[in-house]
Structure formats: C-alpha cells, structure tokens
Amino acid sequence: MTILPNIEEATEDARNGKLSPYWQNDLYRECRCQKLSDEEQQALSELERILSETPQWSSEEELRHNMENIGGRVCFCHFWTDHYSMVQLTEDRNAGFHAAYVLDTDTSPEVRREAAQLAQKELAECMQEWGTALLDAPVPEQMKYASLTEAASHLMQVLNDPKNITG
DSSP: OHHHHHHHHHHHHHHTTTHHHHHOOOHHHHTTSSSOOOHHHHHHHHHHHHHHHHHOOOOHHHHHHHHTTOEEEEEEEEOOOOSEEEEEEEOTTTTTTEEEEEOOOOOOHHHHHHHHHHHHHHHHHHHHTTTTOOOOOOOOOOSSSSHHHHHHHHHHHHHOOGOOOOO
C-alpha cells in the first residue's frame, strides 16, 4: 500500500503553511511503519525541504480555522508536540458539544498519565472559567453532548483512566 498520496497532500498543505505539527507527526508515524519506495522517499524529502523553509500554523490554529469554517468553535484543546496526543472539546453550529482525544500508545504509561493529568488540570481551569461543575455521575461516551457540562465531564472522566484511552 502506497502512502504517496498522503505525502503529496501533506506537501500541498505545507506549501500553504497549513500542515500543523499534529498532522506532520501523524504522517511521520505512518512513514515509520512501512518501507518507503524511492518515489515515496523522494516525496518525503521534498516535504521536509518545504517544512524547513515555510512556517506552518499550529495544531490549535488549524482546529480553530476548521471549526470556524463549519460554524462551530473550539472550547478547549491541547496538542502535544513531543508525542502523538491531543485532547479537544468543540461546539458545532447546532450547539452540540464533541469531545475528542488521543493519547499516544507508543509512549510509556508514565507519559500517558502525565499527559492526561496536564489535560485535566487545564480543562479544570477552563471549567472554572465557564462556571461549569464536574458531574458526579458517569457520563457515557456519545457522538454529541447537549451541554458543555456533559461533554467536559465526560472528557474529564476519560482522562482519569489514561491507560485505556486508545483513540
């Protein structure tokens, strides 16, 4: 299976300064998992040249841009640059809230735990600013939550058990 189309798409985004570190890491992870053909290796070298010459937007800028384009907003997000992890809480244009999270399974359990604790700390600060209290009852995973309180509480509860976060 070739990843050349992924490298080419990333190269086009990079030319425009829109290949965030999160997606850069995702692509490099994909490249490490397989033997690259000469064509793929050459395309990857071209991508790396462009990345070295062209400033790129941050993962947060990309998320905010994408959410604004669909009429939504970012309530909370944290992206790690040293490993493939992210936590985000967004609101769509219909006032539905979504929680998304990935903790890199290639890191140690300690790194995953530290990442989850950092995200919980930052989320707790945001919840305090929002005037939102943590719900005591378990909040089941759903595609969409009716309130910021439910979505934030679910995210906080998930982060309590980082060893079981797979995506």
